[in-house]
Amino acid sequence: METRWMYHTSATFGELRTASRGTCLIPMGCVEKHGLHMALGTDIMIAERVAYMASQLETVAVFPDYIFGDVAERQSEHTEGTLTLPIETHFLLLEQLCDQIYRNGFRKILIYNCHGGNQAWLEAFIRNLDNKEKNYVVAKAFVEEQAPHVMARRILAEGSGAIPELTAEDEALLLRYHKEGMTLGHACFGEGSFIMGIAPETMRLDLLGRESGLSTGESAPYREVGIALKSNGWNLDFPNAFCGHDPYGMNERIGAAALRMEAERLAKALRVFKEDEKLLAMLDK
Numbered sequence: 001m002e003t004r005w006m007y008h009t010s011a012t013f014g015e016l017r018t019a020s021r022g023t024c025l026i027p028m029g030c031v032e033k034h035g036l037h038m039a040l041g042t043d044i045m046i047a048e049r050v051a052y053m054a055s056q057l058e059t060v061a062v063f064p065d066y067i068f069g070d071v072a073e074r075q076s077e078h079t080e081g082t083l084t085l086p087i088e089t090h091f092l093l094l095e096q097l098c099d100q101i102y103r104n105g106f107r108k109i110l111i112y113n114c115h116g117g118n119q120a121w122l123e124a125f126i127r128n129l130d131n132k133e134k135n136y137v138v139a140k141a142f143v144e145e146q147a148p149h150v151m152a153r154r155i156l157a158e159g160s161g162a163i164p165e166l167t168a169e170d171e172a173l174l175l176r177y178h179k180e181g182m183t184l185g186h187a188c189f190g191e192g193s194f195i196m197g198i199a200p201e202t203m204r205l206d207l208l209g210r211e212s213g214l215s216t217g218e219s220a221p222y223r224e225v226g227i228a229l230k231s232n233g234w235n236l237d238f239p240n241a242f243c244g245h246d247p248y249g250m251n252e253r254i255g256a257a258a259l260r261m262e263a264e265r266l267a268k269a270l271r272v273f274k275e276d277e278k279l280l281a282m283l284d285k
């Protein structure tokens, strides 16, 4: 059925609420630099597509995209095109949106977040809502990059052909990167593969090689003595907003497989969340 909140009319919305058993999914991302080679909207593009695909496997209402995130633009020399909102704005806006979701008859809200910089404030946000004794439950799920490591592990476990979208050449590439211990993190092979399945026209691999995606190691001295910098020093280590080995060799087949596998993983989480009775019972105590 149509699972997107925005695609329903007031007359059909109740059917969506019933079929989703009062469970709503918020796709969340941000608008920020992804190296020089990937689109500013990468995170929200991934969130939107995977959330929709997962909702087709396990029916939940998909809320309009939460596009804006917290981006550490102060730490970055490269802020061209980046958008960031203050954390207090997120706290207020997201709480008010969750209240609206509840007002529309949903008591379970899962945030599918595809931007690492949102994780810290989201954790505090969820705790804060709980302290406010809302009559609904909010939880979060974070994106998991499927290519190359998760996919390679599946091929190793189940054999060639385990991921039907792939050719023998694709399998060989994924296995090679896996064996070499390819670094992932941001604007990397993992994120890039998703985007190859969504908006390959935004990929600018011709711009690779100008800025490195490997760690400067600058946060290590702090970590060694037990000091936790913001985001574990990510902005010191990866000043180019790029973390990972250069993602050569991605294609649309790998992209389609990565999206399908991530959607299946999220659908599994949705099923557990949707069927759960304990979390709401705790509220009603």
Ligand SMILES: [Zn+2]
Pocket (backbone or CB within 6 Å): 034, 042, 043, 114, 115, 186, 187, 191
């Ligand atoms: Zn990203």
